[in-house]
Amino acid sequence: MKRNRNIVKLAIVSSLAAFIALNASESFAAGAHGGGHGNFTTIGKAGKVSDVTRTVKVVMQDNFFELENLSIKGGETIRFVIKNAGEFVHEFNIGTKAMHGEHFKEMTKMMEHGVLEPDKINRDKMKMDMGNGKTMQHNDPNSVLLEPGKSTEIIWKFPGKAIAQLEFACNIPGHYDAGMMGKVRFLKSTS
Ligand SMILES: [Cu+2]
Numbered sequence: 001m002k003r004n005r006n007i008v009k010l011a012i013v014s015s016l017a018a019f020i021a022l023n024a025s026e027s028f029a030a031g032a033h034g035g036g037h038g039n040f041t042t043i044g045k046a047g048k049v050s051d052v053t054r055t056v057k058v059v060m061q062d063n064f065f066e067l068e069n070l071s072i073k074g075g076e077t078i079r080f081v082i083k084n085a086g087e088f089v090h091e092f093n094i095g096t097k098a099m100h101g102e103h104f105k106e107m108t109k110m111m112e113h114g115v116l117e118p119d120k121i122n123r124d125k126m127k128m129d130m131g132n133g134k135t136m137q138h139n140d141p142n143s144v145l146l147e148p149g150k151s152t153e154i155i156w157k158f159p160g161k162a163i164a165q166l167e168f169a170c171n172i173p174g175h176y177d178a179g180m181m182g183k184v185r186f187l188k189s190t191s
Helices: 005-012 097-112 123-127
Strands: 054-061 070-073 077-084 090-096 143-146 151-157 166-169 181-187
Antiparallel strands (some): 077 151, 090 166
16 A cells, blocks of 8 residues: 555644634534644645535444445535534544544544543643643544534535545544444546
């Protein structure tokens, strides 16, 4: 497997400016932590409401998505309506397999620091300085972290060209391995 280091790097930098989770008070966009201005041009980017062509419902359970795989057209903008119907905190994150691998490490750290508890997000700890001027706040547009019973939306514009190993996943330790992931397949363009 060819590992794309740039994609990995993109997963690590975060962009507050690009943060578009619609119900910010109820959800935390998950992904990278701390400063930097990442762009997500490789895997797509935060989409505009006016470009939405389709709504996809995503129900998260313990520990699986009620959405096995996703087939999309290149360049498509999708509104994901996401609900956590489980009893644990779950994440919906769009990224490559490599990005999920990197984010899993961040999530593991969040668990260790008590920012993430099995069934809740400790918002005070999330704001805490981790000693390097960075916090564990989740402010990326490609993902959300949801407590049980909560819902939110993400609008995502997928790239025109197919991306290898693009997946939606939950990177809370143990969940991805339990099967909490699905593949994003690009449909062949007919034009
Ligand atoms: Cu999960």
